[in-house]
Amino acid sequence: MGRPAKGARLYLRQGRIDGRTGRTLAAVYFIRDGAKNISTGCGPERLTEAEVALAEYLTAKAASVRPKDRALEPEEVLIDEVVALYAREKAPGLADPSAVSARLGAILDWWSGMTLGDVRRSTCMAYVAHRTAQPIKAFKNAAQARRVSPAGARRELEDLSAATSYWDAEHRLTRKPVFTYPKTAAGPRDALSREQVAAILRAARGWRLTPEGWRATPVSTRSNRAHLVRFVLLGIYTGTRPGVLPKLRWTPSDDSAWVDLEKGWIFRRGRKEADKPTKRRPMCRIPKRLLRHLRRWRRQDDILNAERLKAGQAPVETVLHHGGRAIRGRIRKGYKGIVADAGLDAAITPHWHRHTAATWLMEADVPIRRAAQYLGMTPRTLEKVYGHHRPDYQSDVSDAFDRGRRTRQ
Structure with missing residues (x-):
């Protein structure tokens, strides 16, 4: 019996010399799906874009065999597909597309290969635990970098929820998964003197x-x-x-x-x-x-x-x-x-x-x-x-108590 198929996945083809032309070929991420090898055109520094390309490939592949005349069970929909649709159509028009792209990349790092049916309280909390143990990528030295905050992990889950709603508006789901978020920390509202x-x-x-x-x-x-x-x-x-x-x-x-x-x-x-x-x-x-x-x-x-x-x-x-x-x-x-x-x-x-x-x-x-x-x-x-x-904040309440005291006197 042969080994079970691994499914479509990314791999990094290392840089090499082309035997025919003698040219140096840069390292590039490829999508490997059985005997197929499809270049993403993304080098090692563009992993997030390569992950989105993989998600788009999975979307097209799933769409080619999926019935179009019925609502889909969440277990039938890969999260890769959901993220790919959102990244392609919605994210470019948002206020900060680069930040959204980075968050979607973090989502795919963990959720890739899962379906919307896997979204439960336990998996959401496991994702938060995973993310809060990771360093923030903006820091050059990972050893000195701060960890991702619970608020950051929450924001990524909110993006995944938004992507799910966007998918449901185009490809109807029989039910929408329920996302569980970490508690929102009270933000500072202090003013400078x-x-x-x-x-x-x-x-x-x-x-x-x-x-x-x-x-x-x-x-x-x-x-x-x-x-x-x-x-x-x-x-x-x-x-x-x-x-x-x-x-x-x-x-x-x-x-x-x-x-x-x-x-x-x-x-x-x-x-x-x-x-x-x-x-x-x-x-x-x-x-x-x-x-x-x-x-x-x-x-x-x-x-x-x-x-x-x-x-x-x-x-x-x-x-x-x-x-x-x-x-x-x-x-x-x-x-x-x-x-x-x-x-x-x-x-x-x-x-x-x-x-x-x-x-x-x-x-x-x-x-x-x-x-x-x-x-x-x-x-x-x-x-x-x-x-x-405001100077008059609740002043009428205070005045009412003062008037009552003067009346009793």
Whole structure:
């Protein structure tokens, strides 16, 4: 009796010399399915894309033999198929396609080969245990990397649930699997005080708080942190999500946030970008104090661009840049450095700027609806999370008790 078939799977064909042409062939992931060997075109550094290619192959293979006129049992549907459909049709239009792709890759690492019928409380919790034992891939040194958090594993399960719903809308299921998630940790809703913001800005300008007081950092450190001053001020004054600010441009853009200095507006999304229901990015008026900073930064960048053009270099297009180079990705490492140099809690992250802007608007008694429009929140969320910072919060209740005491006297 022969060995049982292993089914379609990935394997990495190592780099080699082509015997016919003598050319060096790079290492590439192939899909091996019995006698078939199908190239994915993905090298060793593109494993996530190769896994999606395998899932798409399995989807096409299953679709060729599956009846199309009846609802499917979850046990008939491979999770690879579900993820492939979602990755191909839905994920590219989401707010952060690269992040979604990374999460789908993590899902396939564990769930590949299973069916939707395998989704149970025990398997969901086993997945969370597996993921929270793994290092975060963004760290170069795996030994020093933080582990994946339960919140991160939960987000991946939510993606798998969304992919399942997307599949069900196209290929009807007899029943939808029930996903079990780890408990959601309460996120920090602390706002920075004005003194803390001043300390962070001072650190961004090249100072470090020591037991003996503030001390200047090396010139190279001050130069490397120049973009962080702009980042902090934009975040505090506008409450814009930190992922949007590195893309902010000086000129109108179809696919990125941009600034209109003449009319005094920040457009948080490009002219042809659709807004996201859960991550709204409405335009906001620039506060006068921030507008003065922006105009000064624009003058600085105009001078820098004149020098770059003389040197045959491309001009600076983004408000935030590092020595003339656009910033790729999120600002995390540099921000962590200025928080440490300011002598503040390491738990402070760029998202605290948004908490701070919302809190300060509530403390200034700005009407709920106007503040919500400015921040890109719903009035309900703003009232629920930050409403207690309003000067008149529950004041009528307190006054009612005071009136009752005066009446008895």
